[in-house]
Amino acid sequence: MESSTSGSVVPHLPGMEVSELSKNTYEVYIGPAHPGSGHMRIIVEVDGDIMVRVDPDIGFVHRTMEKLAEGRDWIKNIPLFERMAILDACNITLPYVEAVEKLLGTEPPERARYLRTLLCEINRIASHLYGMGIFGVFLGHSTLYMWAFGDREVFIDLAEQMSGARLTHSYPVFGGVRRDIPDDFPEGARKATRYMRNRLNEYAKIFLNNPNIRSRLENVGVMSKNLATELGIVGPNLRASGVRYDVRLNEPYEAYGELEFEIPVFEEGDSLARAWARVEEIRQSLNIIDKVVDWLEKHPRENFMHEKFWKTAPKLYKDVYTGQIDYAGKYRVKLMPLFASLKVPPGKAFARVEAGRGEMVYYVESDGKDVPYRVRVVSPSFRNVIAFKYLMPGHRLMDLPAIYGSFDYFPPEWDR
Amino acid sequence: MITWYLVYRIIVDDIIFYPPIYQFLIIPGLIAALLVALFIIWFERKAAAFVQMRYGPREIAPRIGGAIQLVADLTRYALQEIIIPETVDVLPYILSPIIMIILALLPLEAVPLTSIRTYFPIPPDYSLLIAVALSTLSPLFVVLMSWASNNKFAVVGGIRESFIITAYELIAVLGFLSAAAMTQSFNIVNIVNIQMSGKWLGLLNPIALLAVFIAVLMSTSGFPFEIPDSESELVAGPYTEYTGLLYGLNMGGGYIKRWVFSILIALVFLGGWAPYKPVPGIITGYFIPSLIVSIKALIVMAIMSFLRSVYGRYRVDQALGIAWEILIPLTLAAFGLGLAEAYFGII
Amino acid sequence: MPAKVALKRNPKKNPLGRVFVGNIGALAIGLKYFLDPNRITLLYPHEYIKLRQGYRGFIVLIQDKCISCSSCARICPARAMKMLSVKVFDKRLKKEMVKKFPVINYNRCIFCGYCVDVCPTEALYHVPYHDLVYMNMQDMILSLEDFQKEPENVSAKEGIPVRYVFDEKRGLVKIKQEEEKKEISQPVEQTKQQESTKQQTNNPEPKSVNKGGVNQ
């Protein structure tokens, strides 16, 4: 067995990639334990200060979620999939719930659809703010970091009022949602959206229009329309390159088909456009929240769970919903005991939503048992990560955080 | 009795207020610099916290707003184990932070802080030139440090440091020299005396002041301008391999460099001890003017600290581009402006 | 009315204006917040958030209501809840018998709240706090007795309760509970306000105060 690495003979082990360095380049390993990498490693080959080869190396937080899902009851997978991106919990689990609903043949009632849309948009804002905060600190702008995380708290608080948990909401369940909004929610939500609109202008002043930051981002990491579609980039990053693709637009789900809102598409495709795309999306999400809250206020509090589940409900369940039991809280939708041993009819289903970072796809296959036969997850960050390899070479080493941050990195999501 | 008095005089006059010792160790040297670091780091954190929806340091002493936070931090640094990695070049690795700190303080030996002849640390005829020349020494040891660390990030950081220093020290030097052009003197005492009438050079030549200000900001690598040790890709740049007290020295080094430059800015552009006229006597002739200069320098530093919460980090080529393409022509213009003002007798 | 696409471009400004306007705008915003800080930090051990009812905090069992149906243990996604067989005296049948009751392992619990939602008799409920300290891992596995007591709210011992409310100008505003009480004690619309706060801070009455705190 040839074991020496001298000369031109390079040993090839299965699953291992060995490449030789040219003489005048320098290899820098950014990650996995690096302040600017997150749970991943980027192998960068620099020639002077210019990156010539960038190799994103993922897999450091792989948790075998798809396999785990095959051994767990249908409903127990919801909290599991949430762990992919807890800051975007509702968006991440919604397509799974939708896919299972397709198999079960249940349609969520109207109010539940609006409630899901509401939490999805709250999550989207929180997730974008998180991404922008990390982006800020990557560029040495600690103020944006603190601001974004501070303002994210507003939306986490809204989500907590809705679902009872700050991050891991487990909010949508098959056939409906788990809670209705509390009485004082609409007022708080309106105040929060008004506040956030003002703040977005201030973000633009201190960060995006700050000449210092602009010069870092403008024309950095330009992704052309062609490259973006070729690589299969999704989410705000794709729309920042001028491609009109958004699941909410192409295949409206939940209540998105009935709401009026804009999908911002930018043409430049550079890091600045990606940052602006997020800001504009937050603005649209605020509009959606306002509209949904109006709708929810106008319509009576009924139809939040599918009839099939609800009609067998004993009186106690209605008492809990209307707040008759003092320690149990109000507007809680009780789960039916049948959820614990739910058997889903055999079949295949596919569902997708537009999560904060892009298109989230689930493919669910059931063979009629109480656990799924197969759940396939395609997460947006996984599809975006390949862009690093093509966008970074040719830039300076200091552009690495500027490009990395503009893609709104989230390793736990792409590793699953 | 007389012997005790003599001992007292010797201690006060010849040791504490002996100008080289006084300036190196007390004001504006080591002790003042430490106090300034204490205040400035606290102020920087507090100012950033105010802008950033936070409280900043608080728990150590809630009554005074956590002002002694740095003492706690320093204690922690001092008690930490100093780990010396096997791969480093031990002697330069240990010595260079120490030498860097000493060299960073050295320019203070050259600046007179009063107009009374007995309290000049060195003859002040070329003091501006000497101070500026000495201030360029300490960055060399940052480069040495990065080389001795034998770490990829450190080496990249060291290279960046040398780029930045070359560009921005030049601007600082040119900016200070434009003051010499205006006053036709390298003597800081002369320069301050000219400003006594209220015509501060910073007001007469704001371009030079701005250029020097930016140059100091960039070359001393304060938080968002720390291109050599930018965290998001280089961990801690030249200081990556340092731990404990040695790391603390490195962190302090940046503040001391900034402090020295701020003293120079206060003297040259902001009128030094200007509204006050030193009269003979240790307190009135030496202590008070040096305090006035220190306070002015402190204000300069506070403004620099505030900028941390507004700006982000420049890319290294952009920073160099700004230096060579914008600031150096600007400084030359400032130099010309100074000459013109001197020629037309505005000063 | 589905969504529609809005084509946008990065805002453009002429270079000179960008340098001046951009810098001055950034500095002005920085200065504005420097002079008028908008702080939302919670000074945690000195203050704690009084969470509203409905928060998914620690879980308490009401043994009398439990019908031993095991639904909670079956739905638990983290396998934190287990059924425990104990001998109890059944009041209705007037005899000793072995019954199953749930116990919880807080090492595993993810506070998803499924168990509370699935219980057919509301025998489980959440307390609206979640900050507890256990001295070791063993203590986190509660016994049936402990599971029936509300855990001690340790942060309430040291801190003062605050509440965050939404605000248009400031996002979230911290309101101390005492200030709130002062507001309420004003005669105007006294009863109405009291009613509304009563609903918000409507905690389940503590069944029994756990004097020794956490099992030691």
Ligand code: SF4
């Ligand atoms: S809250 Fe969730 S994880 Fe915890 S015991 Fe109940 S079902 Fe299990």
Ligand code: SF4
């Ligand atoms: S679900 Fe409720 S009634 Fe059934 S065993 Fe659990 S606690 Fe008891």
